[in-house]
Amino acid sequence: MANDLFAIPVERLRGVSTQKAGELHALGISSVGDLIEYYPFRYEDYRVRPLHEAKDGEKITVQGRIATASSLQRYGRTARLLCRVTVDGLLVTAVWFNRAYLKDQLEIGRDITLTGKWDARRRQITVAESEFPDRGGAKTGTLQPVYSVGGSLTQAWMRKKIDEALNQYGAMIPELLPAELLNRHALIPRREAVLRLHRPENTKEGQEARRRMVYEELFLFELKLQAYRAANRKQPDGIAHQVKSEEVRAFVSSLPFALTDAQKQVINEITYDMKRPYAMNRLLQGDVGSGKTVVSAVALFMTVRSGCQGALMVPTEILAEQHARSLTKLFEPYGIQVGLLTGSLTERKRKDVLAALQMGLIDIVIGTHALIQEDVYFRRLGLVVTDEQHRFGVNQRSILRKKGLNPDVLMMTATPIPRTLAITVFGDMDVSTIKERPKGRKPIKTYWVKHEMMDRVLGFIRREAALGHQTFFICPLIEESEKLDVQNAIDLHAQLRQALPELAIGLLHGRMTPAEKEEAMGEFAAGKTNVLVSTTVIEVGVDVPNATLMIVMDAERFGLSQLHQLRGRVGRSDHQSYCVLIADPKSENGQERMKAMTDTDDGFEIARRDLELRGPGDFFGTKQSGVPEFKVANLVEDFAALEQARDDAAELTAKPEFWTSPAYERLREYLRREALFQGEPLD
Numbered sequence: 001m002a003n004d005l006f007a008i009p010v011e012r013l014r015g016v017s018t019q020k021a022g023e024l025h026a027l028g029i030s031s032v033g034d035l036i037e038y039y040p041f042r043y044e045d046y047r048v049r050p051l052h053e054a055k056d057g058e059k060i061t062v063q064g065r066i067a068t069a070s071s072l073q074r075y076g077r078t079a080r081l082l083c084r085v086t087v088d089g090l091l092v093t094a095v096w097f098n099r100a101y102l103k104d105q106l107e108i109g110r111d112i113t114l115t116g117k118w119d120a121r122r123r124q125i126t127v128a129e130s131e132f133p134d135r136g137g138a139k140t141g142t143l144q145p146v147y148s149v150g151g152s153l154t155q156a157w158m159r160k161k162i163d164e165a166l167n168q169y170g171a172m173i174p175e176l177l178p179a180e181l182l183n184r185h186a187l188i189p190r191r192e193a194v195l196r197l198h199r200p201e202n203t204k205e206g207q208e209a210r211r212r213m214v215y216e217e218l219f220l221f222e223l224k225l226q227a228y229r230a231a232n233r234k235q236p237d238g239i240a241h242q243v244k245s246e247e248v249r250a251f252v253s254s255l256p257f258a259l260t261d262a263q264k265q266v267i268n269e270i271t272y273d274m275k276r277p278y279a280m281n282r283l284l285q286g287d288v289g290s291g292k293t294v295v296s297a298v299a300l301f302m303t304v305r306s307g308c309q310g311a312l313m314v315p316t317e318i319l320a321e322q323h324a325r326s327l328t329k330l331f332e333p334y335g336i337q338v339g340l341l342t343g344s345l346t347e348r349k350r351k352d353v354l355a356a357l358q359m360g361l362i363d364i365v366i367g368t369h370a371l372i373q374e375d376v377y378f379r380r381l382g383l384v385v386t387d388e389q390h391r392f393g394v395n396q397r398s399i400l401r402k403k404g405l406n407p408d409v410l411m412m413t414a415t416p417i418p419r420t421l422a423i424t425v426f427g428d429m430d431v432s433t434i435k436e437r438p439k440g441r442k443p444i445k446t447y448w449v450k451h452e453m454m455d456r457v458l459g460f461i462r463r464e465a466a467l468g469h470q471t472f473f474i475c476p477l478i479e480e481s482e483k484l485d486v487q488n489a490i491d492l493h494a495q496l497r498q499a500l501p502e503l504a505i506g507l508l509h510g511r512m513t514p515a516e517k518e519e520a521m522g523e524f525a526a527g528k529t530n531v532l533v534s535t536t537v538i539e540v541g542v543d544v545p546n547a548t549l550m551i552v553m554d555a556e557r558f559g560l561s562q563l564h565q566l567r568g569r570v571g572r573s574d575h576q577s578y579c580v581l582i583a584d585p586k587s588e589n590g591q592e593r594m595k596a597m598t599d600t601d602d603g604f605e606i607a608r609r610d611l612e613l614r615g616p617g618d619f620f621g622t623k624q625s626g627v628p629e630f631k632v633a634n635l636v637e638d639f640a641a642l643e644q645a646r647d648d649a650a651e652l653t654a655k656p657e658f659w660t661s662p663a664y665e666r667l668r669e670y671l672r673r674e675a676l677f678q679g680e681p682l683d
Contacts, residue, residue: 005033005172013164023151035165036173039197039213039631040145043206046115046129047141051088056120059128061140062087063113070106085112085125093124105132113140143200162198170195176666177216181648187212197632211641214633218642220670221630222649227671230653238279238406239382241306245271251301254333255294262436263291269432270299270410274306274383280408286434287603288414288568289441293323295434296385297330299410300364304336308382308407309357310364313371315388317342317514318521322543323387324366331364341367341376344514372399385410414565414603435604444571444601446579448555448594457551457580458499461531464578465503469548470524471531472569476557492553493533503530510537536562545573555581555597556590560610563597589613612636 008031011021029035046061054060064087073080081096083106094114096102106112111134116127131140147158173191181187188196193212200206248271252259259267266284273280286292300310312327314320324340331338339353339362356362360379365371381404401409411429449457461471473496475488493507506529508520517537524532525544532547536558550570555563563581571577581598585591596609635642658664 005036005169006031008032008169010035013161013168015164016161020153020157023153026150027148027153032165032169035162036169036194037631038147038162040147042146043143043200044139044146045143046113046139047143048113051090051092051118054118054120056118058118059116060118060125061113061115062125063111063133063140064088064092066106066108066110066112067091069108070103072100072103081106085114087114090123093122094127094130095124096127096130102130110134115139143202143206145198166195166198174666176670177219178652178663178667181219184648185215185644187215190216210632213631214638215641215645217630217633218638218645219649222642222646223653223667224671224674225646226649226653236277238277239274239306239308239408240277241274241302241308241382241408243275243302243305247305248298248302251334252298255330258439259294260291260434260436260438262286262434263295266295266432266434267298269430270295271302273430274299274302274408279406280410280430282410282430282432284410284412284432284434286412286414287437288565289438289572290414290434290436291438292412292414292434293326293387296387296410296412297327299383299408300327300385301331301334301336303383303408304331304363306382308380309360309362309378310383310385311371311378311381311403312364312366312385312387314366314368314386316537317344317368318517318537319387320366320368321518326543327364327366336363337361338363339365341365341370342514343368343370345370372403376403378403380404381407383408383410385412387412388414414568440574441571442574442576444550444567444577444579446567446581446598446601448581448583448598450584451582454582457582460549460578460580461500461503461551464549465530467548468546469575470527470529470544470546471549471551472547472566473531473533474550474552474566475533475535476552476554488553489533489535496531496533500531504528505530506532508532508534508537510535536566543572544569546575547572548575548577550577550579551582552580553582555583555594556585556587558593560593560596560606560613563593564601564603564606567597567601568603 009021010016010024010029010031011018012032013035016024024030024035027038029038045059048061048063051060051062054062064085066083067086068084070081070083073082079098079100081099081103083094084091085094086092094112094116110132113131113133114125114127115129116125118125129139131138133140144155145159145162146155147162149155149158170191173194175190177187177190182189187193188208190212193209193216196205196209197213200209248267252267270280270282270284273282284292284295296312300312303310312323314323320340320342324338328338337356339356341350341353341357345353353362353365354375354377357365358377358379370376384401384404384407386409401407461473464471473492475492489507489509493505497505506520506524508517508524512520520529520532523529524547527546547570550567552558552563552566558566567579570579579597581594583590583594585594592609592613596606596613600606633641652658652664652667659668
């Protein structure tokens with residue numbers, strides 16, 4: 001781009017030394033363009049307000065006249081300067097700390113502007129900053145931007161450099177949005193918006209500037225997703241699965257339970273995708289226990305019946321083994337061969353599985369990360385299913401996909417994703433949702449109790465055991481120390497054996513060998529143990545219908561979505577199930593999490609609350625999420641703008657002229673820089 005601000009090094013600005021440049025680079029600022037787009041995260045309000053509007057403890061700026069001589073008090077190294085000032089007809093005390101040099105300037109009768117914390121009871125302002133109108137009062141009446149700074153960089157220096165950059169290079173700020181979008185949404189020009197974000201004259205100006213830049217950020221992000229989607233659908237190079245509808249209906253009829261209407265709807269959506277010659281790219285989300293695995297089984301059946309192989313990648317060996325058992329039972333009558341590939345297989349067994357997979361003797365393989373190792377080859381991979389997709393990074397998922405010739409992809413998650421995140425992280429995918437519970441399932445009753453109520457919790461365990469039901473007892477994950485985490489489980493196991501000698505207490509944790517884990521889980525599933533003490537290794541997918549009580553120790557250590565996942569291990573039969581959270585949260589956030597869990601067992605509502613409490617960056621975990629970081633936009637607050645931006649981007653990229661008209665050249669250039677457009681129409 002001619003006169004590109006991002007091609008001008010920040011060192012070009014006067015006063016940016018090598019040291020300062022290094023500190024700017026640490027903030028992600030290496031060019032003048034980066035500096036100009038380094039927006040403030042808040043503003044200091046120096047606008048003068050009447051004193052009667054101030055709330056106790058609030059920061060406020062007022063103007064007044066010095067009424068009494070100042071006095072200086074010293075306490076060790078601390079100096080306190082006081083004087084009385086008349087503000088709006090009221091005599092208030094102004095207090096400065098460690099600014100003795102001001103004493104001679106505080107002359108009786110002199111006008112002064114004070115900014116500080118108001119103490120209504122004492123009629124006192126603890127002054128953070130003060131100015132004298134007769135000297136100009138540079139900040140008085142303004143909104144001053146506040147930037148994230150570090151090292152030797154100060155707010156004053158950063159404000160000055162950004163001002164210099166805007167004065168010197170502001171005319172080069174390009175307009176990216178086409179006129180039709182500016183007019184449609186009444187958005188101010190880009191250059192004006194950038195200037196106002198850094199130098200707002202008033203709140204309204206700042207809001208207008210933010211609205212413009214929020215929309216731009218979200219629109220450009222959605223434009224990338226739409227361009228990527230168009231590129232993927234440019235050629236019909238996917239697998240058009242040829243399978244008779246009668247065969248699919250017969251398989252569904254053979255299932256040991258009736259499908260819900262929601263499951264049938266999702267299967268119809270997947271069937272439509274798989275029969276088309278374009279590669280399916282679909283996200284299936286549903287609450288815990290909503291029946292996603294059965295839906296994936298139907299998709300896997302279709303891919304095998306059309307002459308292809310299927311792969312199901314899951315995050316844990318326990319889950320892989322469970323799926324292998326259940327799917328083998330479903331597919332056995334149809335002669336479909338199911339294989340298992342995990343890291344704990346013996347070398348001999350692993351080689352046998354790899355050979356059978358490459359020769360096409362295995363129709364469906366279920367495994368963990370072992371599926372994406374280099375020596376895993378398929379004869380003809382037609383469908384990739386990833387369960388609990390957020391546990392796998394984008395690269396891991398794409399490696400598995402590349403083991404076939406553009407196979408269909410179905411990602412599943414039992415962590416319901418608020419539409420806000422689904423639109424951003426998975427905007428290039430089609431999204432299917434199961435919100436309906438299987439018939440006969442009852443809502444799980446959830447209680448939050450303190451540690452001192454442990455005796456009542458033990459009584460609860462005894463009561464469920466007397467009814468022939470079982471209990472999960474979960475220890476917290478302490479990330480800093482896996483050893484300590486395991487020790488917690490071992491200690492709790494010993495304590496429960498002592499407290500409940502009449503019951504069989506099992507133990508499961510991450511440091512056990514695969515054989516030991518399988519034995520512990522198998523005995524619990526078979527009903528040989530009444531209580532299973534476990535770390536979060538059982539969080540995902542473990543299915544024991546007879547378990548009706550989930551107890552989580554130190555529940556405040558867990559995030560909302562993780563607590564909901566744990567709760568979903570019970571409630572898998574027609575028995576009434578319960579979840580007991582043992583927690584003494586000290587923070588307000590921790591208390592909110594406990595309250596949210598007791599308020600609802602709807603995973604989608606839980607996800608919404610989790611997004612509000614944690615923010616989008618932590619919703620999936622920072623490493624795997626793919627959640628974009630925006631400079632101005634906030635995914636929680638700006639959801640309406642996000643939806644509008646998505647619709648606009650989809651509409652624009654669907655126009656043939658978008659890919660050729662000079663009116664959209666800047667947007668095409670933006671896509672070229674993002675390596676998403678090489679000069680040919682993507683549609």
